[in-house]
Amino acid sequence: MLITADNPFYSPEEYLQIEEHSPIKHEYVDGKLYAMVGSTQDHNLVVLNLAFALRRHLHETGCRVLTSDVKVRVEQRNRFFYPDIAVSCDERDRTTPLYLRLPRLIVEVLSDSTEAFDREAKFQDYQTIDTLSEYVLVSSKQPQVECFRRNAEEPWVLQSYRQEVFEISALNFSGTFAELYDDVAFLA
Numbered sequence: 001m002l003i004t005a006d007n008p009f010y011s012p013e014e015y016l017q018i019e020e021h022s023p024i025k026h027e028y029v030d031g032k033l034y035a036m037v038g039s040t041q042d043h044n045l046v047v048l049n050l051a052f053a054l055r056r057h058l059h060e061t062g063c064r065v066l067t068s069d070v071k072v073r074v075e076q077r078n079r080f081f082y083p084d085i086a087v088s089c090d091e092r093d094r095t096t097p098l099y100l101r102l103p104r105l106i107v108e109v110l111s112d113s114t115e116a117f118d119r120e121a122k123f124q125d126y127q128t129i130d131t132l133s134e135y136v137l138v139s140s141k142q143p144q145v146e147c148f149r150r151n152a153e154e155p156w157v158l159q160s161y162r163q164e165v166f167e168i169s170a171l172n173f174s175g176t177f178a179e180l181y182d183d184v185a186f187l188a
Contacts, residue, residue: 008031008032009031009032010028010031010032010033011031012028012073012078012080015028015033015080016080016098016099018033019071019080019098020098024036025069025082027079027080027081027082028078028079028080029078029079030078030079031078036082037113039109039111040111040140042140042141042184042185042186043084043109043111043140045182045183045184046109046138046140046180046181046184047067047068047084047085047107047109048067049179049180049181049182049183049184050085050107050138050175050180051065051067051085053173053175053179053180054085054087054168054171054173057171057173058087058171061089062089062091063087063088063089063104063171064087064088064089064093065085065086065087066085066086066087066088066100067084067085068082068083068084068085069082070082070086070098070099070100071098071099071100072086072099072100072101072103072106072126072129073096073099073100073101074125074126074128074129075101076128076129077125077128079125080099081122081125081126083103083106083107083108084107084108084109084138085105085106085107086100086103086105086106086107087103087104087105087106087170087171088100088102088103088104088131089104090102090104090131101129102129102130102131103129103131103132104131104132104133104134104170104171105132105133105134105135105136105168105170105171106126106132106134106135106136107135107136107137107138108122108135108136108137108138109137109138109139109140110137110138110139110140110141111140118137119137123135123148127155127156132150133149133150133169133170134147134148134149134150134168134169134170134171135147135148135156136148136168138180140184141186142186143162143163143177143180143181143186144160144161144162145160145161145166145177145180146158146159146160146161147159147160147161147166147167147168147169149169149170161177163177164176164177164178165177166180
């Protein structure tokens with residue numbers, strides 16, 4: 001099936017079929033496809049640095065660290081997104097090789113073109129995933145990590161880090177800004 005102006009709506013099954021053969025990645029929102037844009041070198045370095053650190057930390061735990069080539073399905077909202085990093089510790093996610101349904105952690109590295117969407121609409125969608133314990137926003141322009149954590153008292157509590165060390169509580173992970181931003185050249 002091809003993406004055409006004649007067909008403005010696709011079912012989730014059609015979308016998955018299209019994505020499997022498309023040279024361009026698309027996010028899926030209510031039956032509509034949205035082409036993904038590329039990223040900067042610094043954005044990519046931040047993703048890789050954090051993904052490698054998480055992978056080392058979670059080695060042999062049964063959790064999987066996946067990057068932006070794997071989708072997360074937000075079933076309650078009829079959406080598929082490509083987060084920069086997603087971690088699933090649920091065996092049921094191994095039965096859906098094209099996407100995750102039950103992530104524990106989602107990380108988005110912010111860019112000018114997606115920051116507002118990542119902070120607002122996408123975060124609202126992600127909150128409907130029952131297994132999601134933490135949503136992390138990482139700046140690629142300055143040393144800053146924002147962790148939104150689900151807890152019993154308040155639905156989502158923000159902890160912002162701007163110096164040296166940050167924590168991802170959902171995975172009992174502590175990282176350093178030196179490692180996160182290794183080889184990143186912040187531009188003024």
